[in-house]
Amino acid sequence: MKEQSIFTNLNFMNKKMIENLVKNGDTVVDATLGNGHDALFLGKLIGPEGKLLGFDIQNLAVKKSSKRMKDEGISNYSFINESHDKIDQYIDEASAIVFNLGYLPGASREITTRGTTTLEAIKKSVKILKKPGLISIMFYTGHPGGTEEMDMVLSYVKELDKKEFDVLEFKHINGIKTAPFLLIIYKKGE
Ligand SMILES: C[S@@+](CC[C@H](N)C(=O)[O-])C[C@H]1O[C@@H](n2cnc3c(N)ncnc32)[C@H](O)[C@@H]1O
Numbered sequence: 001m002k003e004q005s006i007f008t009n010l011n012f013m014n015k016k017m018i019e020n021l022v023k024n025g026d027t028v029v030d031a032t033l034g035n036g037h038d039a040l041f042l043g044k045l046i047g048p049e050g051k052l053l054g055f056d057i058q059n060l061a062v063k064k065s066s067k068r069m070k071d072e073g074i075s076n077y078s079f080i081n082e083s084h085d086k087i088d089q090y091i092d093e094a095s096a097i098v099f100n101l102g103y104l105p106g107a108s109r110e111i112t113t114r115g116t117t118t119l120e121a122i123k124k125s126v127k128i129l130k131k132p133g134l135i136s137i138m139f140y141t142g143h144p145g146g147t148e149e150m151d152m153v154l155s156y157v158k159e160l161d162k163k164e165f166d167v168l169e170f171k172h173i174n175g176i177k178t179a180p181f182l183l184i185i186y187k188k189g190e
Pocket of ligand 1: 031033037038055058061100104105
């Protein structure tokens with residue numbers, strides 16, 4: 001089996017941070033369902049008492065993710081074929097909101113997340129987030145529009161009030177230029 005280390009695998013690091021914060025019975029959001037890997041992780045983490053809300057603009061992603069959950073016998077979820085910038089129409093509060101941006105692996109590379117809607121969704125997520133709470137955003141800059149999307153979000157999060165938020169970035173700087181980039185927005189507890 002491949003080595004799982006927070007230093008070699010940003011996804012693994014991301015999961016460790018989410019696990020550190022999310023508790024059994026929490027409400028969490030997967031803002032980009034894709035193939036349902038993150039949703040399955042979140043669904044297991046919150047347990048049967050928790051609530052997982054998921055969004056994707058592609059019906060294929062909603063179907064694939066739902067199948068993944070059913071195959072594992074998990075039913076604490078509600079998946080919506082809708083853009084994540086409508087998040088506030090579906091939920092008032094969540095302890096973790098997870099974005100894994102870009103295109104759906106195995107499907108069209110033309111359908112990707114976009115800067116304007118991603119930024120809107122993140123602004124709304126910041127309001128919905130519980131204290132303490134975490135938004136995690138995985139960026140990929142190898143596809144058209146990916147760098148612009150990241151820059152738009154970065155200019156917004158840099159201005160978040162230090163008293164209320166910690167904003168952290170993680171990236172391999174000795175790897176390829178288009179290595180994934182992980183951003184964490186942590187809303188401090190009361
Ligand atoms: C990299 S994939 C997500 C991977 C997924 N989290 C997983 O575990 O397999 C990105 C997904 O974002 C979706 N997406 C693109 N724009 C979106 C939007 N405005 N709202 C919600 N999902 C969107 C794409 O359809 C694609 O399925």
